[in-house]
Amino acid sequence: MDNLFEKNKKSKQGGDISFLLADRMRPQTLDEIVGQDDVLGDGKPLRRMIESDDITSIILWGPPGSGKTTIARIIAAMTGMDFLAHSAVLSGIGEIKKVFAQAERNLYLYGKRSILFIDEIHRFNKAQQDAFLPYVEKGTIILIGATTENPSFEVISPLLSRVQVFVLNPLEPQHIEQIIIRAITDEERGLGKSEDFIEKNALELISNVSSGDARFALNIVEFAAKMAGDKEITADVIKEILQRERILYDKTGEEHYNIISALHKSIRDSDPDGALYWLARMLEGGEDRRYILRRLIRMAIEDVGLADPNALLIAIAAQNTFDLIGYPEGDIALAETAVYLAYAPKSNSIYTALSKALGDVKKFGSLPVPLHIRNAPTKFMKKIEYGKNYKYAHNFDDHIVSQTHLPEKILGHKYYEPTEIGFEEKVKKRFDEIRKKLAEREKISE
Secondary structure (H helix, E strand, C coil): CHHHHCCCCECCCCCECCCCHHHHCCCCCHHHCCCCHHHHCCCCHHHHHHHCCCCCCEEEECCCCCCHHHHHHHHHHHHCCEEEEEECCCCCHHHHHHHHHHHHHHHHHHCCCEEEEEECHHHCCHHHHHCCHHHHHHCCEEEEEEECCCHHHHCCHHHHCCCEEEECCCCCHHHHHHHHHHHHHCCCCCCCCCHHHECHHHHHHHHHHCCCCHHHHHHHHHHHHHHHCCCCECHHHHHHHHCCCCCCCCCCCHHHHHHHHHHHHHHHCCCHHHHHHHHHHHHHCCCCHHHHHHHHHHHHHHHHHHHCCHHHHHHHHHHHHHHHHCCCCCHHHHHHHHHHHHHCCCCCHHHHHHHHHHHHHHHHCCCCCCHHHCCCCCHHHHHCCCCCCCCCHHHCHHHCCCCCCCCHHHCCCCCCCCCCCCCHHHHHHHHHHHHHHHHHHHHHHC
């Protein structure tokens, strides 16, 4: 532990190395970065841009601890540009505009370009992001934005069209283990210990609960090293620090939409185990139960539909049950619904039928209602033939009647086509019977 708090070591990029292990172990070359071979491997576009000193404005999109800030700093060090770092949380656009002015002076007086690194760029609103456009377009600055959110949703289109987006992957447990071992054994920047300083179970535990966040993992290791002293870091020490496993679940970010998508697709694909796992992730992450219930109700009508009409009843019952008994017992009703929906026969025929009908409405506009099915509450309306020749179904055999209900321009258009799955098989059979009887009547009338 002697070298844990050394003050005077210098990083390759200059300046004193931080007291914090995570900062001291920040990669200083591209080869030290692990888990991002898709963008930084040999011959990959971002690596080629950096090594050829032909860097353009970019956005690095990836989860916390995946290396966004590190890559930006390495780019600045390798290209020799001024590195100006700001956080969208802490900096206002007024402060950023001063940076633009400084970058312009550096460029026109000294011929030196500047990298402006904006952490959490998605936190700038549309008007604030607009301010970047002229400087990025002219090349006054090289913008490197970092975001944990999907740029398609959070970055304005004009700015997005002027940058290249590189997607960083969440680090896998084996990458986290590699980073931890490096931090423990590195004598210059790390703890200067042997690999035996951390128990294998402890190493695996940290790697699994870090959710791909290297900084989180190294912070845990540093705290554990202080607690262990000269003794081995054990799994019990890690559990004491964690108290409970950290769950990666951002209720407002992209991961939120990824996980609800995984739940929806698991149910659609009739996989109850997948449905239960993603439901559990949402529950453990503190998701609003009523949001989950609304989504389950949507799945009941969109993906199960008339193949099993009881699915909607069960989803509504789950909502009522949760309102009645609350958390945590009410979570069981959500699980029961998820499993029921997964096992239920599937049909999207209602969803498809509505989509077709909406398509015709958008395509043909407000077509007139046929006269014979218009409402005619007054004598004048009857005089101008509203409701003329309307056939009242209950006056006919089997309470079915043959008459048109669509506007003339789209007569014959078909929207609903029942499947032969589950209850919908009965629906199809009933419709076939109705059509057969109507055809027989028309034949007799001829």
